[in-house]
Amino acid sequence: MTRGQTIAAYCRGCIADPAAPGTWREQVAVCSAPSCELWKWRPLPAHAPAWLRSRDPADLPAGWARLHQEVAVRGLRAKIAGKAANTPETGPSPTPSAAGNAEVRP
Ligand code: SF4
Numbered sequence: 001m002t003r004g005q006t007i008a009a010y011c012r013g014c015i016a017d018p019a020a021p022g023t024w025r026e027q028v029a030v031c032s033a034p035s036c037e038l039w040k041w042r043p044l045p046a047h048a049p050a051w052l053r054s055r056d057p058a059d060l061p062a063g064w065a066r067l068h069q070e071v072a073v074r075g076l077r078a079k080i081a082g083k084a085a086n087t088p089e090t091g092p093s094p095t096p097s098a099a100g101n102a103e104v105r106p
Contacts, residue, residue, distance in 0.1 A: 003041075004041070004043070007038050007041050007042065007043070008028075008042075008043045010038060011028040011031070011038060011042045011043065012024045012028060014028075015027050015028055015031055016028065020069060020070065020073075021069075021070045021073050021074070022069070022070075022073035022076075022077075023045070025043055025044070025045045026045055026073045026076055026077070027069060027073065028042050028043055028044075029042070029043070029044045029045055029048060029052060029076060030067070030069060030072035030073055030076055032064065032065040032066075032067065032069075032072070033065075034057035034060070034065075039055070039057075040055040041055075045076075045080065047080045048076070048080065049076075049079045049080070052076070
């Protein structure tokens with residue numbers, strides 16, 4: 001098993017939930033724990049936006065860490081599909097809702 005395969009298997013076991021929206025790779029990609037030692041090496045889906053591919057927490061949109069996984073996966077899919085209204089460099093723009101959670105603007 002390669003290093004990449006080992007990390008992918010570990011991340012998948014850590015965060016993937018078959019009952020939650022998104023593929024395991026999408027769920028890993030939106031992991032909101034950049035302090036994890038594996039975060040910079042976690043697998044990403046093909047065509048992941050630049051702000052994820054950089055693997056630099058400073059490139060994440062404001063509020064990213066507070067997004068519910070389902071919202072983050074939806075934002076990631078929209079970005080990959082080119083449907084997000086924001087620039088490729090800034091990614092989705094999470095905005096706090098009245099409940100204090102963050103959501104991705106369509
Ligand atoms: S990077 Fe995220 S998914 Fe991977 S092991 Fe760390 S916390 Fe879990």
